[in-house]
Amino acid sequence: MDFSIKEQFLSLWEKYFKNAELPIVFYFGDSKADDIITVEKSKSWSCLICELAKVRKGESLMYDADALGCMGAKRFLGFSENLRPGFEYFLSCGIPGKMEGERYKKTPEIVLETLKVQKTLPTKGRNIIFKRWDKLTTADNPEVVVFFAKGEVLSGLFTLANFESVDPNGVIAPFAAGCGSVIHYPYLEKDAKEPKAVLGMFDPSARPCVPADYLSFAIPMMKFEKMVANMKESFLITDTWKNVMKKIH
Numbered sequence: 001m002d003f004s005i006k007e008q009f010l011s012l013w014e015k016y017f018k019n020a021e022l023p024i025v026f027y028f029g030d031s032k033a034d035d036i037i038t039v040e041k042s043k044s045w046s047c048l049i050c051e052l053a054k055v056r057k058g059e060s061l062m063y064d065a066d067a068l069g070c071m072g073a074k075r076f077l078g079f080s081e082n083l084r085p086g087f088e089y090f091l092s093c094g095i096p097g098k099m100e101g102e103r104y105k106k107t108p109e110i111v112l113e114t115l116k117v118q119k120t121l122p123t124k125g126r127n128i129i130f131k132r133w134d135k136l137t138t139a140d141n142p143e144v145v146v147f148f149a150k151g152e153v154l155s156g157l158f159t160l161a162n163f164e165s166v167d168p169n170g171v172i173a174p175f176a177a178g179c180g181s182v183i184h185y186p187y188l189e190k191d192a193k194e195p196k197a198v199l200g201m202f203d204p205s206a207r208p209c210v211p212a213d214y215l216s217f218a219i220p221m222m223k224f225e226k227m228v229a230n231m232k233e234s235f236l237i238t239d240t241w242k243n244v245m246k247k248i249h
Helices: 002-016 048-056 071-076 108-117 150-161 178-189 221-233 239-248
Strands: 024-028 036-038 061-063 125-134 144-151 199-202 215-220
Touching: 002 221, 024 048, 048 061, 048 125, 048 178, 071 178, 144 150, 144 178, 144 221, 150 199, 150 215, 150 221, 150 239, 178 199, 178 215, 215 221
Parallel strands: 036 061
Antiparallel strands: 024 125, 024 144, 061 125, 144 215, 199 215
């Protein structure tokens, strides 16, 4: 990566978002770097969003399909197309006496129709690497930047994401599991002509893995670079934002 953007963002983030948590990044590929921990094969169910807490604290992790302990995560990351048997009932009303439903969709039929339009990432057979922004090196190639933040910080990110966009929907919030909103949908956006940022972490099942009042804000790298370039001429230099900064601080 261009190392200058790493330092530029760190400086501007400290200036305009004092004490706010640094973002993490991810990209698909391989690495034998000493600073990246290869996660071992999962022996039980685990939530990827919970495991990303380690990355947010500074660890750099690399996963393959076997290291992911959740079938849903494997599907959202493009490592597998398999679903648990009766998934359409699991996500909706369940099966009395056999399976408890999450009731995130009204009927199994709605689930099946939803699956028909869900795209698959072209990532099968590859690894996914997660790093915190300040841990990046020139050997890394971040594809998506992910923030975990409260409302005031999200206000700044949201407004900055729309700063040079005519389309009022420069930020989208698709229905998805936690890993879907953090990884799947922003990754799909990265090759779009006008990529959108993705607001997420509305999945009740993943909410225990993040602090109260935190949501995610995931940005394809191309869009993120434009946002960084715009920071010094945006609303961030106004008195309006200084009042918001007091709350962040």
